[in-house]
Amino acid sequence: MELRKAGYELTHKRVDTYEAMTAALQDDEWDVVLADFSMPRFNAMAALETLKESKLDLPFIIISGTIGEEFAVEALKAGAHDFLIKGRLARLLPAIDRETREAKVRRERRETMEKLLVTVRARDEFLSIASHELKTPITTLELQLASGLRLLRARDVTEVPLERLESKLVVALRQVDRLTALVNHLLDVTKINAGQLTFSRATTDLGKLVDSQIARLDVAVKRARCEVIVHACHQVIGMWDRRTLETVITNLLTNALKFGEAKPIEIRVEREGELARLIVKDQGIGIAPDEQARIFQRFERAVSSQHYGGLGLGLWVTKQVVEAHGGNIRVESVVGAGSTFTVELPLGETTSS
Numbered sequence: 001m002e003l004r005k006a007g008y009e010l011t012h013k014r015v016d017t018y019e020a021m022t023a024a025l026q027d028d029e030w031d032v033v034l035a036d037f038s039m040p041r042f043n044a045m046a047a048l049e050t051l052k053e054s055k056l057d058l059p060f061i062i063i064s065g066t067i068g069e070e071f072a073v074e075a076l077k078a079g080a081h082d083f084l085i086k087g088r089l090a091r092l093l094p095a096i097d098r099e100t101r102e103a104k105v106r107r108e109r110r111e112t113m114e115k116l117l118v119t120v121r122a123r124d125e126f127l128s129i130a131s132h133e134l135k136t137p138i139t140t141l142e143l144q145l146a147s148g149l150r151l152l153r154a155r156d157v158t159e160v161p162l163e164r165l166e167s168k169l170v171v172a173l174r175q176v177d178r179l180t181a182l183v184n185h186l187l188d189v190t191k192i193n194a195g196q197l198t199f200s201r202a203t204t205d206l207g208k209l210v211d212s213q214i215a216r217l218d219v220a221v222k223r224a225r226c227e228v229i230v231h232a233c234h235q236v237i238g239m240w241d242r243r244t245l246e247t248v249i250t251n252l253l254t255n256a257l258k259f260g261e262a263k264p265i266e267i268r269v270e271r272e273g274e275l276a277r278l279i280v281k282d283q284g285i286g287i288a289p290d291e292q293a294r295i296f297q298r299f300e301r302a303v304s305s306q307h308y309g310g311l312g313l314g315l316w317v318t319k320q321v322v323e324a325h326g327g328n329i330r331v332e333s334v335v336g337a338g339s340t341f342t343v344e345l346p347l348g349e350t351t352s353s
């Protein structure tokens with residue numbers, strides 16, 4: 001009555017046993033528990049225990065005609081939020097307001113903590129994967145250099161087979177390339193996180209950029225045994241940041257090589273009105289529908305790190321760069337049949353002719 005008088009619309013349930021209270025807490029969502037101090041088969045302290053058992057963080061307010069000071073103190077110590085005397089309910093509304101507000105603050109704090117924990121865990125996992133990714137080329141590099149050195153020290157320098165030494169240096173250099181790529185990848189991420197990704201837009205030919213990136217990835221293409229077919233329209237020219245756009249092309253192409261199962265990869269560059277479109281299509285392992293949104297997030301991968309190396313950052317970086325250009329990226333994919341990534345970029349001013 002008191003609450004209705006104050007204009008509250010109430011849903012309430014009266015319970016007077018442990019079982020009934022447990023069921024009520026489970027079946028519905030409540031804002032506050034008001035408890036009498038002693039009832040024939042139940043009492044406030046038992047009700048408070050029942051609430052604690054449910055793990056719900058609800059304000060618990062005792063309203064009683066008989067409560068003595070000692071019991072009141074004991075109840076507050078046990079976790080009750082307030083107590084009121086029947087017939088003197090003026091404090092009821094402010095108490096409910098205050099306690100529900102505080103419960104809300106506690107809930108929000110808990111949710112923030114949980115989110116932080118998830119982030120920290122993701123970061124820990126990322127660090128361990130990143131260390132592993134960095135360690136692999138370092139180990140190979142070390143082995144190649146050490147065995148080259150052994151070769152040089154073991155005999156007369158003039159007898160060292162030069163081709164063996166050369167092949168060791170080639171492998172060593174490849175590891176340095178891999179390390180450089182990894183470190184650049186990490187630097188991009190750090191810059192994006194700090195909001196320091198700098199853009200210098202200049203007239204850029206997308207088709208030519210694709211060609212130069214394919215040439216740069218020549219060794220990786222050969223190793224993946226994928227045929228790369230390019231259909232590029234001429235003159236798809238826009239005002240874009242060349243360096244970050246190279247990253248976009250490289251990330252999509254290295255994914256297609258990695259997940260493409262040695263089948264042909266098609267790259268298309270086309271223009272429609274004021275939009276440039278870059279399409280990278282592979283016929284590899286594909287991505288399940290419920291993974292397709294997740295893979296664009298940081299650290300998120302749809303494959304296990306045992307089978308495929310990688311940090312789970314390529315698509316996230318790609319999306320950030322594309323969006324910073326005012327564009328968008330999407331994927332269409334069928335598991336086992338392949339994936340198609342489509343990037344759309346506005347041409348930007350001064351090139352719309």
Ligand SMILES: Nc1ncnc2c1ncn2[C@@H]1O[C@H](COP(=O)(O)OP(=O)(O)OP(=O)(O)O)[C@@H](O)[C@H]1O
Nearest residue numbers: 255259286295301302303310311312313314315339
């Ligand atoms: N072409 C593709 N075919 C199938 N799955 C893909 C393809 N491209 C991306 N994925 C999935 O999306 C995930 C995220 O891709 P992303 O490029 O962000 O990370 P990564 O390649 O695992 O690591 P990184 O690029 O940081 O080295 C991949 O781990 C993979 O599960």
Ligand SMILES: [Mg+2]
Nearest residue numbers: 255310314315
């Ligand atoms: Mg990748």
